Amino acid sequence: GAGVSQSPSNKVTEKGKDVELRCDPISGHTALYWYRQSLGQGLEFLIYFQGNSAPDKSGLPSDRFSAERTGGSVSTLTIQRTQQEDSAVYLCASSLRGRGRRTDTQYFGPGTRLTVL
């Protein structure tokens, strides 16, 4: 597609429920990143995919968070048993080559605003 897309754009859920957030990267981009942006905060790195594998999961805040990527394209971020502190905007980005390569630029999607009641 023309840009990175994310769905849903907004998600309101109840505490304890599971949610799935989807990211469609730019076609042909091998690298995909998830970030979290809490109100008034900067970007918090969550996980990085190169192809379908995730060499860096260091930012996932707890084992309630997981992500997968299939076909080197679409990625899903899953949050189990959501808590109120999970409320944030979840941003996805993709880049052409990813880490360990020459200068690369990340392109961001519009984000999913998650609200946990």
Next chain:
Amino acid sequence: GDSVTQMEGPVTLSEEAFLTINCTYTATGYPSLFWYVQYPGEGLQLLLKATKADDKGSNKGFEATYRKETTSFHLEKGSVQVSDSAVYFCALSDQDTGNQFYFGTGTSLTVIP
């Protein structure tokens, strides 16, 4: 480790005022430097970038020069408009750390008519 420090906001300016948002960095290697902009309700958009020392990135009237001697990449615009109201993020990508991106905390800019 690598990091980015940018000027804290919020910043409020009148239309046509001069804008500077300071950004300094720490990196082990020779990073590429970026400014991203986030308009209200939207995701981050790349505003400009510079990949080596003394390069100047520019876009939409904004400029930033990669200064290795001062480890800085300050964002400037000569005459801001109301439509420039947004949050601005400075970022670096360092090949020595596998091109991991490091973002500053963001600076909120509000331009009033």
